[in-house]
Amino acid sequence: MAHTERRDAPGLPDFSLLKRLARDQLIFLLEQLPGKKDLFIDADLMSPLDRIANVTILKQHEVDKLYKVELKPIVSSSDQLCFLIRPRIQTVKWISDLVNSDKVAGRFRRYKIIFTPQKFYACETVLEEQGVYGDVTTDEWNFYILPLDDDILSLELPEFFRDNFLEGDQRWVTTAGSALHLLQSVYGSFSKVYGIGRCAKMVYESWRELMEEGEQRTRQPEFAKVFLIDRDVDFVTPLCSQVVYEGLVDDIFRIKCGSVEFGPDVTSSDKSIKVMLNSQDKVFDEIRNEHFSNVFGFLSQKAKNLQTAYDKRRGMDIQQMKAFVADELKGLKQEHRLLSLHIGASESMMKKKTKQDFQELLKTEHSLLEGFEIRECITHIEEHINRQVSMIDSLRLLCLLSITENGLLSKDYKSLKAQYLQSYGIEHLLTFANLRQLGLLEEQQAGETLTVMESKVGKLVTDKTVGKLTDAFSSLAKKSNFRALSKRLALVPKSGEEYDLRVPRDMAYVFSGAYIPLSCKLIEQVMERDGWTGLEEVARMLNGQEFAVTGGCSSSEARNKTDAQRIVLVMFLGGCTYSEISALQFLGKERGCRFIVVTTAITNSARLLEALLDNGASV
Amino acid sequence: ICFVCANYLHAYIINIELYEMGWNLKDGLRDCLVAAAPYGGPIALLKAHNRRSPSARPQLEIFSSSGLPLASFPWKSGVVKQLGWTVSDDLLCVQEDGTLLVYDLLGGFKRHFSMGNEVSQSQVLETKIFHSPYGTGVAILTGALRFTLATNIDDIKLRRLPEVPGLQGAPSCWAVLTQDRQSKVLVANGSHLFVLDNTACTPVTPPGLSPQASSIVHMCVSFSYKYLALLTDSGHVWMGTSNLKEKLSEVDTKIKAPTKQMAWCRRPKSQQPSAVVMWDGLLLVVGECKETIQYHLDDDSILVPELDGVRIISGTHHELLQEVPGACEEIFKIASMAPGALLLEAHKEYEKESQKADEYLREIKEQSLLSEAVRQCVEAAGHEHEPETQKTLLRAASFGKCFLSNFPPEQFVGMCRDLRVLNAVRDYTVGIPLSHTQFKQMTIQVLIDRLVYRKLYPLAIEVCRYLKTPEYQGVSRVLKHWACYKVQQKEESDEVIAKAVSVKLADAAGISYSEIATKAYESGRTELAIKLLEFEPRSGEQVPLLLKMKKSPLALSKAIESGDTDLVYTVVMYLKNELNRGDFFMMLRNQPVALSLYKQFCKHQEQDTLKDLFNQDDDHEELGNFYVKASYKEQRLEARIGHLQSAVDEYYKAKNEFSAKTTEDEMRLLRFQRKLEEEKGEQLVGFSLHDTMTTLLSVGLHKHAEQLYKDFRVPDKRFWWLRLKALAEKEDWEELEKFSKSKKSPIGYLPFVEVCIKHHNKYEARKYVSKVTLEQKVKAHLAVGDVEGAAEAAIERRNESEIGTVLSRCSATTDHLLVERLNRAKATVAKK
Secondary structure, three states: OOOOOOOOOOOOOOOHHHHHHHHHHHHHHHHOOOOOEEEEEOHHHHHHHHHHOOHHHHHHOOEEEEEEOOOOOOOOOOOEEEEEEOOOHHHHHHHHHHHHHHHHOOOOOEEEEEEOOOOOHHHHHHHHHOOOOOOEEEEEOOOOOEEEEOOEEEOOOOHHHHHHHHOOOOHHHHHHHHHHHHHHHHHOOOOEEEEEOHHHHHHHHHHHHHHHHOOOOOOOOOOOEEEEEEHHHOOHHHHOOOOEHHHHHHHHHOOEOOEEEEOHHHHOOOOOEEEEOOOOOHHHHHHOOOEHHHHHHHHHHHHHHHHHHHHOOOOOOHHHHHHHHHHHHHHHHHHHHHHHHHHHHHHHHHHHHOOHHHHHHHHHHHHHHHOOOHHHHHHHHHHHHHOOOOHHHHHHHHHHHHHHOOOEOHHHHHHHHHHHHHHHOOOHHHHHHHHHHHOOOOEOOOOOOHHHHHHHHHHHOOOOOOHHHHHHHHHHHHOOHHHHHHHHHOOOOOOOOOOOOOOOOOHHHHHOOOOOOHHHHHHHHHHHHOOOOOOHHHHHHOOOOEEEEEOOOOHHHHHOOOHHHHEEEEEEEOOEOHHHHHHHHHHHHHHOOEEEEEEOOEOOHHHHHHOOOOOHHHO | OOHHHHHHOOOOEEEEEEEEOOOOOOOOOOOEEEEEOOOOOOEEEEEOOOOOOOOOOOEEEEEOOOOOEEEEEEOOOOOEEEEEEOOOOOEEEEEOOOEEEEEOOOOOEEEEEEOOHHHHHHOEEEEEEEEEOOEEEEEEEEOOOOEEEEOOOOOOOOEEOOOOOOOOOOOOEEEEEEEOOEEEEEEEEOOEEEEEOOOOEEEEOOOOOOOOOOOEEEEEEOOOOOEEEEEEOOOEEEEEEOOOOOEEEEEEOOOOOOOOEEEEOOOOOOOOOOEEEEEOOEEEEEOOOOOEEEEEOOOOEEEEEEOOEEEEEEOOEEEEEEEOOHHHHHHHOOOOOOHHHHHHHHHHHHHOOOOHHHHHHHHHHHOOOHHHHHHHHHHHHHHOOOHHHHHHHHHHHHHHHOOOOOOOOHHHHHHHHHHHHHHHHHOOOOOOOOOHHHHHHHHHHHHHHHHHHOOOHHHHHHHHHHHOOOOOOOHHHHHHHHHHHHOOOOOOOHHHHHHHHHHHHOOOOOOOHHHHHHHHHHOOOHHHHHHHHOOOOOHHHHHHHHHHOOOHHHHHHHHHHHOOHHHHHHHHHHHHHHOOHHHHHHHHHOOHHHHHHHHHHHHHHOHHHHHHHHHHOOOHHHHHHHHHHHHHHOOOHHHHHHHHHHHHHHHHHOOOHHHHHHHHHHHHHHHHHHHHHHHHOOOOOOOOHHHHHHHHHHOOOHHHHHHHHHHOOOOHHHHHHHHHHHHHHHOOHHHHHHHHHHOOOOOOOHHHHHHHHHOOOHHHHHHHHOOOOHHHHHHHHHHOOOHHHHHHHHHHHOOHHHHHHHHHHOOOOOOHHHHHHHHHHHHHHHHO
């Protein structure tokens, strides 16, 4: 990194253990169905599975052929079918149909469904209703966490966001709780837990119950603190365009399960190359958290260094040459390969991002964040829609506008919505309904009195007690809060000041110095104050539901200034972006601590909004 | 000789008096069915049935080992052949008809079961109740001279054993063996011996059985099922291993009178086999040597075999007969020089403040046997029943320990604790005369269970606390039992009980209130059960019981509170089947979480139900959305429009005019698209308005595009963009120019420049530069690559940032003059 790093940053726990645990359990489950078998895998489990157990391992445990679950009739000659799936009703229904059609055909097979990370009663109900409950055996593969990198853990549950925040289906809450419990049982208990958001609270409750049921083990903890945060606490950050290298790569090429496929335009050959993006890749590791504008310079410097290293060959005698080939050449070659890939990627991104459109997009975003020249922004958005530039980007700008401006004026809302529908079709009526439900894109309510809203919101709020109704009010109030929050937490630096992106001075650098991610700022503040004292007003504006609990190990233990005390686990419920991870890394380096990010999935603006589309493709 | 040694006169057998019996029996144990449970368990008594007056009801009485009454009730069922105790201290009564009745220790009826048709038809002749690692078993010899056996009465699997060849009447004696993880029966018919297992009847011969015997009249198996003793009619006792492979000894008792009972008296790991044979008024201990030890009995007695000895219960006394423990023998043997004995002496001298203490100690230390001495004293203390003797020995041990630097304290401390507990439970009022060996075998958990069965809750809790048993295994468990018992007390009101329970259990860890509530519900106290459930912290635990009690609304809200979606599903699915549709929907309506879950389910499984749900709620907005969604799943246009029409209706009902109008527009658009598709053969249906217009323009159907523009009130800006793009796409520059002049462009002229450049037509682009507004001039000039023009415009506008932009596009070498000019202009602007 360009900026100086504190030397005493604590080391990280070894998360590869989690992979080993998952692999062992999977093997155990596969062995439960002895003999040759065909394995059907849910499409979105393919990549995570590959990180746990590759094809060779699966073959060793008598998996004959591998298929992707496509919800179509199958061609398999095996007498034993094993399904490795997420607990989704659709998939289970498909399996039931499969079993029933085999029955009709008089074909006898053994079926085993392995649900991961857990079974749901609803799935078993489907098996029962379809009359195949007795024909299949079911199991659970408790594969809760996939370590994507040394400090990024993912639950790989992109549907968490939609299910929990839009559909009001809380079934993944226990999963998140179990994931925390797993971490705790492997790496020791935490001294303090903070959180904000309804879901965070429920996850904590579920985790606490697991703690109470299980045995209490006293061991040296490897983390100090845990911070749980709901995605809906901060929608602004994931809606912004990412400009830090890793985030940008994700926005443009879509990083999937920690690896990315670079197309021919990047590789400058005719085939695509799949690259793992993690700290093993030394080139990538140095640029991942850098603002994009610095990356090119860095890479060219790197290329020069590489050349120098190659040039050392000249004037070597045979012996030295031998040593060079044996020790360095391979490393240099590897570095060379990666370097050329990242240069290719940067070029390709540069081409896309230096275009007029992107510059204007960024300008609009920044204006929205600052609350500046809103009229012009609306005009720009309108043009954006009219020219059909990008379905998702238009939606993103609309949402940003709505959140930062506390909803759109009725006139603007209607006209923008109408234009959007003209551009992209009427099915987006449903998309708008969803966005409205989440509070992402709303019409300012002029005439409605508070009591009407109260009864409306009261329905949305699910808890029994009257106390929850106050939450409803604050959620009502929440909408107007971005400006106030931004002011109170100083999220938007004063405009006009030069911001040197090569020497970042705060987390705002991840958005070109225009905005400090709300989520990260919140974490910083809570860590600094060791709780919510002094942040009451902020918490209220964020719809309350904040908590801080002293955890399992005693305070005297916690006082021990071990490395572990400076490791903070941050769990994002509903996904987090690479920009947020970069911002937290920056914060960690500033404060001499380390942040480990646990997320239900890596997200970005496109994924977030795509999850809320309701057209034929996504249902 | 010290006072302790008096009991050790008989070579290696010690007779310890446990209790003087607290009961007051008129005829002693005569004519009684008696059963005493091992491990110092309770004693059951039933007066033999009087055949002459069958209507007279005998009294069944249960006593503790010290003879204190625990229960007593008149026997109302059939003729009892045998009494026995299960491993969990339940009383088993075997009736003549093969029915088994189970009572708890306090006389409460638990259940009954039958040993099968065959048994009930041919009646029970004899019964043996036995204990094995698999639980309590029952073996029955029926009137048909066949054996029926169940190894575990809690999991009845009846086995009928094969026939014994040549059996005419009842066998002279038989016993149950547990070998090779199987229960077998050993039967003697005269001098013949058979082993019956599941499949076969095998004749066996005990090795070295003296030939004088013509019949085996008695047999007994040791507590561990390892050894067997046979008594022949010639008065010989044969002792050997129960697999009949090895003989240990044979002793002639010289008594030929009919025996009453025989039992093994042996401690685990002891080398000496010894059995106890009882005749009327006489008890004989036979061992390895020819010598026997005789005791006279004044009273009718029974023998209760134990792990490490035999208990003898008579009408007045309760004694324990056991082999002298090694440690005790070493210490208390007359003139013993064992280290333990010396240590005890040393301590005694020390108490007397005599210097002899030092001499003794020195003697032990010289042989470096001090730790051995301490160990012996501690072990001996464990075997002693008298607290005074225990204390003496432990004091001696503690004294010895002072002179050892590295002696581990666990053994000593553990023994002190154990003894304290043992003395407490041996107390007359409790009456569980456990030996230390038995206690260790039985484990503390079981002991606590036994105390709980006797409802000695305070003592049980004391024991748990004293032994520091982990809370959820100890105190909490006892409290749970207490609470389960408490909730069955009918005379107290719900409030009182609930309060009492909550107060007592408040701070105990790991209490499951739902279990207690289940108990309350089972004893018919639903209201109390609900009250108790309120205390259950884990709402998940409350749900199943609430469902069972048909408190479904409460169950549903508890499930939701638990945050466990699976649980909510369970309840929802249960309710779905339980209630009629209307009630079900009404209930969901009040529970948004459950409703949204159910909707999720319906989305995949029951689309129609989803519609019904929205209908019921009059949620027209959602219904509208539902129809819109349904519409694009349809392939046929008519159906599609049909759905949209429904959506329009719903939106109007929801007063959402915007959506209604938009949907109507969509219907119009669809019709328009189809018409055009039919006329022009262009693929259009399903496109958005924008896409439709793009397509129309690209194939030159300007009129139709124009029509859409008017009909759908497309904003001018969009239309201009569309036209512009379409024309540039076709590179119809002439038409584009005409279009640009048709009227004033609502999007300005910069887009014209940019679009032309995008299609690499600089020439055309230049045409529009002049039309661009002043603000965009610089941009336009730069777009066509006219740096000079840009500079001109920038300078004219005196805009610093624009000058900067232009400067950045100038190269220092070629545009030398220009750069100078710009710099100058910049300076002027800056000055102002």
